Amino acid sequence: MPSMDVNGSAVEVDEEGYLSDINDWNRDIASALAETEEVELTDSHWEVIDFLREYYDEYQIAPAVRVLTKAIGKKLGKDKGNSKYLYELFPYGPAKQACKIGGLPKPTGCI
Amino acid sequence: MSEIKKFVYVNRKAPYGTVYALESLEVVLIGAAFDQDVRLIFMDDGVFQIKKDQNTEGSGLKNFSPTYNALGDYDVNKIYVEKESLEARGLTLDDLMDLTYEDEDDDWAEKSSISLVSADEIRDLMEDSDVVLSF
Numbered sequence: 594m595p596s597m598d599v600n601g602s603a604v605e606v607d608e609e610g611y612l613s614d615i616n617d618w619n620r621d622i623a624s625a626l627a628e629t630e631e632v633e634l635t636d637s638h639w640e641v642i643d644f645l646r647e648y649y650d651e652y653q654i655a656p657a658v659r660v661l662t663k664a665i666g667k668k669l670g671k672d673k674g675n676s677k678y679l680y681e682l683f684p685y686g687p688a689k690q691a692c693k694i695g696g697l698p699k700p701t702g703c704i
Numbered sequence: 705m706s707e708i709k710k711f712v713y714v715n716r717k718a719p720y721g722t723v724y725a726l727e728s729l730e731v732v733l734i735g736a737a738f739d740q741d742v743r744l745i746f747m748d749d750g751v752f753q754i755k756k757d758q759n760t761e762g763s764g765l766k767n768f769s770p771t772y773n774a775l776g777d778y779d780v781n782k783i784y785v786e787k788e789s790l791e792a793r794g795l796t797l798d799d800l801m802d803l804t805y806e807d808e809d810d811d812w813a814e815k816s817s818i819s820l821v822s823a824d825e826i827r828d829l830m831e832d833s834d835v836v837l838s839f
Binding site: 651653656660 | 733736737766767768770771773774777778
């Protein structure tokens with residue numbers, strides 16, 4: 594198993610860099626994961642990441658991007674529930690990158 | 705845009721013990737991205753897949769039943785449960801999870817996705833579909 598160094602301790606990740614155990618996750622690990630994705634985390638990023646973690650907690654899956662967009666729009670407002678906004682935050686795919694940083698598995702249906 | 709096909713997923717096996725139920729659910733969620741007309745049938749032991757209050761502690765398996773609640777978000781809202789299968793197992797609709805969706809055309813009113821149907825109606829549903837996937 595590959596691992597990633599966060600503040601001196603090793604954290605297990607899979608071959609694509611997703612966290613092996615979602616329970617390992619914390620904000621420091623999120624920041625380290627964000628660095629590997631070249632994303633600089635702002636409050637707007639956290640909002641999406643926290644939303645995804647809550648979604649996962651409730652449904653046990655990471656939502657597809659279409660579902661994420663709709664759900665974000667409902668929860669955080671229409672101006673945020675569109676792919677332009679989400680792609681600005683996570684240029685290489687909001688579902689994929691935000692899930693990775695959030696310590697969640699790769700979204701179901703993500704190729 | 706290609707023609708919309710009618711897909712029906714037939715779920716007939718108990719949720720744990722084999723991988724069919726989970727595989728079916730994943731295929732449905734992945735397939736939902738393709739804007740087809742999707743229906744789900746739960747019959748035989750498959751009705752246990754959407755039973756309330758599942759607990760997999762002790763088996764060491766992941767309880768994936770909460771994921772059925774996400775189907776509405778994926779616009780999968782035509783779920784048919786065979787009446788005879790429920791009755792044969794001493795179950796009623798009240799024993800099943802409240803799977804719902806929000807109706808876009810009705811001011812996002814929350815509605816039940818589940819319909820209780822007879823074996824005859826299940827047969828008609830399959831007859832009426834372009835693609836039948838059995839799990």
